[in-house]
Amino acid sequence: MRSILLSIVVVFAGASCKDATGKQGSASTTGSAGSAVKVVAADAPKGPQAMETTYDKMQADKLDRQAEADAKKAGNEEWIPAEHKAGASRWKDVGVYVDGKPMGFLTFGELPIALKPVWVQDKVSAEKRPGTEDPGWRWAKQRFYRFDQYLAAIGIDVKSIKELHVYGPKFAETNISTGKDLLSAKAKEFKFRFGGNVYGKPIAHVPRGFGNGRSADKIASVMVYIKKKPPKIVHNVGLELDGEIQNGVPYYGEPIRGGVRVYMDDKLIAIVKRQELDAAKAIKSPTGELTWKLADVLAAQGAMPKNVTEIWAVRDQKREDKFPGADLATLTFAANSQAKGGLLLGDKQIRANTIAMHSRALKPDELPVVTPDDE
Structure with a gap:
């Protein structure tokens, strides 16, 4: 009898989550403009998220790189990383947009010549030989790049920036920093690297308390606002500009892919x-x-x-x-x-x-x- 009652409760709970057509209901909330917007709730991470620079992380990116090579060998011109196969493939290429104008892309091969790395000593995994007292790790040099120096290298005067938005896979993870933040001492630690050092997706390193303190595992896009009004983060909704939710690149449209x-x-x-x-x-x-x-x-x-x-x-x-x-x-x-x-x-x-x-x-x-x- 107890198992029958539990089954009834489970069935009833599942049915209450569906509409009259049998489809799963979608959550809705209200933006600052007062209009209802259908969204999938996604709470933003609290505080800066530490970026690991480990051998294991590089291995994961190496597998991604091999998958890309295999896809192209099979004749598939556009390869989509695993994290983008659920509808976010439109952000596959990490573009840098200034007031809605594309200015560059964050790949190692497209970095400005004038931009030099900041070398950080890093403890990475290493092979431990049988019968030895090898520690299983070694010291290595990890290359990072400062955001303020990157912006200067593509011709942007950091002093002119209103806000810099560094998107994660979820809009709620966007790090927002002001021009004042970018001129502060902490800006020297606001950096990015690539998952495989010289290939792979860019990953942000956000110092504690920098900007709005948010960060994500990987960078999806970078937006710079100089003359245009920046959008604002609305809790559990995303980025909003003049009452409209921004699902693409503000002042531009769909993010650029391929080419x-x-x-x-x-x-x-x-x-x-x-x-x-x-x-x-x-x-x-x-x-x-x-x-x-x-x-x-x-x-x-x-x-x-x-x-x-x-x-x-x-x-x-x-x-x-x-x-x-x-x-x-x-x-x-x-x-x-x-x-x-x-x-x-x-x-x-x-x-x-x-x-x-x-x-x-x-x-x-x-x-x-x-x-x-x-x-």
């Missing part, structure tokens, strides 16, 4: 997407393959860089090959499946997932160097 980003002196000037290329403007190669002139594609987007000295092909997060700036006028590219989501530049079909152009010749010591601790 080959093109930079001039560390500033984003264009994004080339294969599906948006005009076949009517393509040139057929001797093998019948369609190719396009890079300069023409850039000009169609209003990007006409001048005084180009070097053109770097960035792939696998590294500057691997370069072309003379004078080649820009005639440089062609293909965008077939062999490009693995990138472009194949020139007659030698050099693969590039990002293109970085510079108005001066970079010195060897300016290029990022991968250390043994990074790998």
Whole structure:
């Protein structure tokens, strides 16, 4: 009898959570403008969330990287990390937007040349040999990057910033800092790193008490507000601007995904997407393959860089090959499946997932160097 009564209670409780159509009901709450908004409740974490910099974390990112490589090998141009497979894939690429304008993306291969790492000594896991007294850990150097220095490197005057919003996978995890915060002593500890040191998703390190004190495991996007009004966090709702919940990039719309980003002196000037290329403007190669002139594609987007000295092909997060700036006028590219989501530049079909152009010749010591601790 006791088990029967328990069953009745469970069935009744489950039925009360569904509507007349049998679908699960959704929670609703009211924003500051007084309008009802359907949301899924998500309480924000309290206080700063410490960022672990361990070998285990790097291994997880290495598995993500291998999954991405396997997906591209199978012909899937766009790979989606595990944490984004539940509807948040629109934030797969971590864009940096200033008043709604895309200014860059947080990947190791797209960091500004002027931005240098801050090295932090870190205890990481290490192999413990059988029959020894090995401690099972070792000291390593972990590379971090300061947010204020990153912003300066892409041409933003930190003193002009009203607010900086660093999104997590959930809007409630957004760290909001003011211009005053970014000029404080604590700003030196407000940093980010990459899960695999030189690859993987960016991860924020928020010092205790910095900004609103919130943080997330991974960064989803970065919003900078200089002239525009910043949105505000509404508890259990998300980010609200003038009474409207912001599910995308404020003042822009849907976050940018995919494509080959093109930079001039560390500033984003264009994004080339294969599906948006005009076949009517393509040139057929001797093998019948369609190719396009890079300069023409850039000009169609209003990007006409001048005084180009070097053109770097960035792939696998590294500057691997370069072309003379004078080649820009005639440089062609293909965008077939062999490009693995990138472009194949020139007659030698050099693969590039990002293109970085510079108005001066970079010195060897300016290029990022991968250390043994990074790998």
